[in-house]
Amino acid sequence: MAEFDLIARLTARAGARGDVALGIGDDAALLEVPAGEQLVACCDALNEGVHFLPGTDPADIGWKALAVNLSDLAAMGARPAWALLSLTLPRADADFVDAFMRGFSALADAAGTALVGGDTTSGPLSICVTALGCVPRGQALTRAGARPGDAVFVSGTLGDASAALEHLRPMGPRHPGEGRSDDDFPMSLRDRLHRPTPRIALGQALRGVANAVIDVSDGLLADLGHIARASGVGIELDAEALPASAALRTLLDPAERLRCQATGGDDYELVFTVPSERWETLRAIFPPEFRGALPITPSPPLAGEWAGVRGAFPAVTRIGRVVAGEGVRVLDADGVPVDFDRAGWEHFMDKVP
Structure with a gap:
């Protein structure tokens, strides 16, 4: 041709x-x-x-x-x-x-x-x-507006795409279920890797509500690190609050699941900070049947290949807080920082297996 x-x-x-x-x-x-x-x-x-x-x-x-x-x-x-x-x-x-x-x-x-x-x-x-x-004009969201006292929210769930990528790679780290056939691997996880849903409707609704926003492409810790640096703040995340799909919870043990959620890329969810005085405004952007007490988890699983692209919102969960200081930390249930060997993907530093 x-x-x-x-x-x-x-x-x-x-x-x-x-x-x-x-x-x-x-x-x-x-x-x-x-x-x-x-x-x-x-x-x-x-x-x-x-x-x-x-x-x-x-x-x-x-x-x-x-x-x-x-x-x-x-x-x-x-x-x-x-x-x-x-x-x-x-x-x-x-x-x-x-x-x-x-x-x-x-x-x-x-x-x-x-x-x-x-x-x-x-x-x-x-x-x-x-x-x-x-x-x-003047309403664009950026990474630079987070302030101490803001709550940190994320849309959807985290870690699905990373788990799927590790399953599909011919070499490299595998999940504990290594050896299962592709037929047994949850299709929903592969769909999250191959066909991520850009959160367009949510992004527009966050204008005037969120102080800082970024999409999760390289990994939650890596991308929140951009907000922390641009805003001159620190960020603390609660490990147990990170949202996971039912498929991911079934597939991975808690430690591997947390690694995928915190450092895996390709989720393309929005992570954003909101001051306490705007929490009610945040809740109000969702349909009434999806509103509830914070942390907000307003939406059941979305149907359709591109549900959420324009007219529907994903679930949104409060996962942490903005604090004075610098960097991003994940804290376990006892408030102890969790160590990871990387924050996320970085070109020219990381190698593809």
Whole structure:
């Protein structure tokens, strides 16, 4: 397949928006940014052998390539609008491109995002997506606003994707259930790895409520460390409060589960801080049937492949507090710090098994 035939296959699934004045087909796109709003831009690359394993379903790769970028927009409180795709392939494989775009477009359509341009090249399999969105001027969420006394909350559950990755790796650390067949491994955990849900609706609802927000991509401790440094504070987490799915609790013993929850990446949940005077405001953003006494755990399991992308909220759980000082600590039930050999993934330092 020639390069322009490949581009035509991508263009056919690009989606459409009224604010795209000029999309795919020229040297650059022309986009209309609404008055009174700021443009929010982010860029993430996925490389074979680092971000996904060889043999991963191309549809899952397409979904995740967009999801990790929409998660960054969610952490800023932005409304996603447009995406650019740079796709590097060893060869022009029509079947791969069609499957990739099925996954990419499924999430793009659910999130109201149009593909407006990009690039195609030959080389080792690599995908880079730039996502663009908008936020009302002056209302973007950042990492730098946490203050002592804030409570720390996280959406969804933690550790599922990390457990799935360790199961799927051909080498490296395994969970205590090593040796079980893939048929026995919980599909829900693999779905969390391959098709994470960007918390777009929640991110927008947190504008004016949360002091600081970040998405959990490299690991809870690593990512909260960014908030601690940017805000000039310390953070304490309660080990027993970290939310875990039923599948993860069944699969792993408590120590391994905590390691995956605290240091495993690829969850793409939002972790954020809220001052006590806004807890009632936080509760109020959820439907009445999901409100209760803090810690907030408002939502039953979500149904549907992309439930929560735009119109539904995940569960939210209070997991700790912001304190004076620096760094992030996990405390056990007796208040004793738990030691981990790493805080999370770090490129150029960590190696992929």
